[in-house]
Amino acid sequence: VTPDLNGGGAAIPQPHSNPASEVPSPAEMEPDRPIGYGAFGVVWSVTDPRDGRKVALKKMPNVFQNLVSCKRVFRELRMLCFFKHDNVLSALDILQPPQIDCFEEIYVITELMQSDLHKVIVSPQPLTTDHIKVFLYQILRGLKYLHSAGILHRDIKPGNLLVNSNCLLKICDFGLARVEEPDPSRHMTQEVVTQYYRAPEVLMGCQHYTSSIDVWSVGCIFAELLGRRILFQAQSPIQQLDLITDLLGTPPLSAMASACEGARAHILRGPHKPPSLSVLYMLSDGATHEAVHLLCRMLVFDPAKRISGSDALSHPYLDEGRLRYHTCMCKCCYSVPSGRVYTRDFEPPADRPFSHNYEQSMHSVWQGKELIHRFITEHQQGKRVPLCINPQSAAFKTFIR
Structure with missing residues (x-):
């Protein structure tokens, strides 16, 4: 390999000939710069040495500390490989794992996006009604896909919505995502969703919740896009x-039927409050009647009466966002000399549910390690030259910290 002369910090593989019987040597890549830190990993910008393309490299550390961590990481990894949707971030590749005895971390390659919605909201950049409509349309389009696959994201917030300068948006960070639990008697964790975007049923200690918690989060983001400030801070x-x-x-x-006793008592011992939804019209000039109507359908206290992501897409407020997205931004429609050819389904669901049956066979950390190692190895079969990290690079020392 030779250094990248463009300053990208990557290594470019030199042409070489291997006998057909040999397995090609993995191409080494070096971290370039950090672009994000999360609860369960760090993301760096890197250059793919196979084609010079800038991509994002996510490191998943401490995978095999315990069985819970092992299942969570494997779930996220399988989801990233399962997703096939323009508004949901997916795995482009997974770095070649070492021998299983030395296997401690996972590195996933995804598309590199330029920013996230939080940075856009807090920036001085003007946000027009068209911006808001096309952003909201893409969030709900991606959410419909996730929910149709039976997946709850459980941490929808502006920082987990990646955007490019052309306004293309992708939902990311599935570290808290899980398959929706159909059995209402099965308890689900309360430690989900960043507080500002947390649905009232979760705040009130509900032991079982549905995909409606994601819709509440989107409603909070919608209000934040309109007002350029957090709605419930x-x-x-x-x-x-x-x-x-x-x-x-x-x-x-x-x-409040499913709320815990303490939360219900807190609500009932306070003074009765009338709704004051008219203040939503004061968020900005973009808070039109149509906008506030859709917002009020999302911000419903009772999750059973809250609008679904799929139904929200049918709201007339999003008609212009749909038209703009499919006229000049999407990959599902295309132009020909005679005009634009539109897809038959503007908001396609997942072609099948996401399965988590594999978790039933994970009874120990070592079993989990074997399953994950086998999954990555099989995922790479028949693909391009595999990738691995260059451990001698100066940037790698920073990256592993």
Whole structure:
């Protein structure tokens, strides 16, 4: 290999001939610069030495500390390989793992996006109504795909919505995602969703929730796009709940049927609050009647009455966003000399549900390690020259920290 003369920090493989019986040597790549840190990993910009393309490299550390971590990482990895949708980030490649005895970390290659929606919202860049409509349309389009595959994201927030300068948007970070639990008697974790975007049923300790928690998060983001500020910005979960009831009013008992006793008592011992939804019109000039109507369908206290992501896509507010996206941004439609050829299904669902049956065979960390190692190895079969990290690069020392 030789250094990249363009300053990209990558290594470019030299042409060589291998006998047909030999397995090609993996191409080494070096981290370039950090672009994001999350609860379960770090993401760097790198250059793919096979074609010179800039991509994102996500490191998943501490995979095999315990069985819970092992299952979570394997679930995320399989999801990234399962996704096939323009508005959902997916795996382009996985770096070649070492021998299983030395296998401790996973490195996944994804498309490199330029920014995220949080950075756009807090920037001085103007956001027009067209921007908001096309962003919201893509969020809901990706969410419909996830929910149709039976997947709850459980951490929809502006920082997990990647965007490019052409306004293309992709949902990312599936570290908290899981398959929706159909059995209402099965308890689900409460430690989900960043607080500002957490649905009231989760704040109130509901033991079982559905995909409607993601729709609530999208409603909060929609309001944030309109007003350029966080809608419910509280210091604690209790205060978060108080801010929600300040806007929506005191919920009826039927909407709190699944809440824990303490949360229900907190709501009932306070003064009765009438709804004050008219303040949503004051978010910005873009808060038209259509916008506020859709927002009010998303920000419903009772999850059973909250609009679904699929139904939200049918709201007339999103008609212009759909038209703009499919006229000049999507890959599912294309232009010919006689005009534009549109796809038959503008918001396609997943072609099959995401299966998590493999988790039933994971009873130990070592079993998990074997399953993940085999999955990555099989995933790479028949593909291009495999990739591996160049451990001698200066940037790698920073990357592994």
